[in-house]
Amino acid sequence: MLLDKTNVVLGVTGSISAYKAAYLTRQLQKKGAQVQVVMTAAATEFITPLTFNTLSNRNVYTGMFEGDNAGTRHIDLGKWADVILVAPATANIIAKVARGIADDLLSAILLAFAERKIMFAPAMNVNMYNNPVTRENIEYLKGIGYYFVEPDSGELACGDEGAGRLPEISTITEHLHRYLHSGKLLNGKRVVITAGPTREFLDQVRYISNRSSGKMGYALANEAAKEGASVTLISGPTTLKPPSGVETINVESAQEMQQELRQHANKIDYLFMAAAVEDIAPAQQDSKKLKKEFINDNLSIKVNPDIVQDFRDKDQEVCIIGFSLEMEKGLKRSKEKMRQKGLDYIVWNDPEQEGAGFEVDTNEVVLIAKNEETYKFQKAPKRKIAEQIINRVVMHNE
Numbered sequence: 001m002l003l004d005k006t007n008v009v010l011g012v013t014g015s016i017s018a019y020k021a022a023y024l025t026r027q028l029q030k031k032g033a034q035v036q037v038v039m040t041a042a043a044t045e046f047i048t049p050l051t052f053n054t055l056s057n058r059n060v061y062t063g064m065f066e067g068d069n070a071g072t073r074h075i076d077l078g079k080w081a082d083v084i085l086v087a088p089a090t091a092n093i094i095a096k097v098a099r100g101i102a103d104d105l106l107s108a109i110l111l112a113f114a115e116r117k118i119m120f121a122p123a124m125n126v127n128m129y130n131n132p133v134t135r136e137n138i139e140y141l142k143g144i145g146y147y148f149v150e151p152d153s154g155e156l157a158c159g160d161e162g163a164g165r166l167p168e169i170s171t172i173t174e175h176l177h178r179y180l181h182s183g184k185l186l187n188g189k190r191v192v193i194t195a196g197p198t199r200e201f202l203d204q205v206r207y208i209s210n211r212s213s214g215k216m217g218y219a220l221a222n223e224a225a226k227e228g229a230s231v232t233l234i235s236g237p238t239t240l241k242p243p244s245g246v247e248t249i250n251v252e253s254a255q256e257m258q259q260e261l262r263q264h265a266n267k268i269d270y271l272f273m274a275a276a277v278e279d280i281a282p283a284q285q286d287s288k289k290l291k292k293e294f295i296n297d298n299l300s301i302k303v304n305p306d307i308v309q310d311f312r313d314k315d316q317e318v319c320i321i322g323f324s325l326e327m328e329k330g331l332k333r334s335k336e337k338m339r340q341k342g343l344d345y346i347v348w349n350d351p352e353q354e355g356a357g358f359e360v361d362t363n364e365v366v367l368i369a370k371n372e373e374t375y376k377f378q379k380a381p382k383r384k385i386a387e388q389i390i391n392r393v394v395m396h397n398e
């Protein structure tokens with residue numbers, strides 16, 4: 001499991017979203033972590049230590065001076081922890097850490113933690129979050145290596161609108177995983193990525209193709225290589241530079257892509273099908289340039305084989321991430337596609353959204369898992385979207 005043998009001190013502070021830390025405790029344990037909860041006095045006003053005690057099967061610490069081993073607890077917990085996650089993190093705890101204040105157990109542990117592998121998931125009112133004092137504290141802590149998960153925006157518990165909501169639990173665990181394992185997420189894994197369009201030739205010069213630029217697939221290849229995978233990129237014609245550290249195989253037609261892909265059946269861990277494989281091809285091909293007088297109004301077209309389904313038929317084990325470009329009823333149609341083709345995940349994008357789909361450098365997608373869990377990734381550069389897709393798939397899958 002992804003957080004196997006990971007000792008996490010989970011600091012819970014006095015935010016209205018403190019109850020969500022109970023789900024977080026469970027989620028961290030599911031991923032294999034040992035979780036030691038430390039609560040501030042304010043946190044106990046929102047949720048009881050008993051809840052965490054029951055969930056974590058450990059004593060929950062709430063005070064500096066209570067119980068056995070009180071004298072060295074703030075030091076011992078820092079030695080035990082691989083990481084300290086403060087979620088939710090109040091404006092107050094962030095301010096205290098930034099100024100080295102250690103007036104309760106959690107702040108003392110944070111100050112005494114020599115490794116300083118510390119992650120905050122802030123949650124607070126939008127005005128508290130945007131206050132220049134809080135901003136400065138956060139920037140200062142980021143500057144000396146502390147990790148912050150951006151809060152979500154939306155309606156807050158107090159009724160105000162804006163940034164300050166505790167992010168989804170899955171987002172927090174994904175960030176924790178990335179924080180601890182960045183650069184190693186796909187160590188030892190073999191990954192094949194297809195990218196770009198295919199060209200379906202009518203003759204030596206004419207072809208049917210589409211507007212895919214290959215940018216999403218290339219971004220995935222770069223990111224998978226960065227995370228330690230051994231990557232093969234099977235690319236249709238693009239103008240992009242082959243990513244470094246990636247074996248790149250250039251193909252033109254869907255048939256060539258299928259042949260290359262088949263070589264990898266039962267040999268890989270992940271297949272990202274980001275290519276826009278042409279669905280149709282001229283029924284006949286001419287080896288020379290067809291003369292105009294031989295071309296009539298009714299050129300016959302055939303449907304290309306479904307190369308991802310073909311791959312699934314040959315390899316039942318590989319984790320396949322498909323991509324779908326759908327406009328109307330896109331989510332529903334993408335789910336159907338995932339089921340029909342036996343995919344593990346599908347990434348849906350809607351080219352009608354500004355800054356998504358073909359040719360552009362950004363994307364906005366929804367990742368759907370086989371169990372129908374869905375994750376929306378806001379508009380961002382394709383590199384960032386690739387990072388999020390890989391992270392979420394690896395987190396979800398392993």
Ligand SMILES: Cc1cc2nc3c(=O)[nH]c(=O)nc-3n(C[C@H](O)[C@H](O)[C@H](O)COP(=O)(O)O)c2cc1C
Pocket residue numbers: 012013014015016017040041042043089090091092093123124125128
């Ligand atoms: C109902 C209620 C909700 C609160 N929610 C938050 C919050 O979400 N974030 C925050 O920074 N402070 C919040 N506060 C204020 C903190 O609880 C207060 O600053 C406290 O001193 C924080 O202590 P701690 O950082 O030691 O947990 C809230 C207070 C109340 C009464």
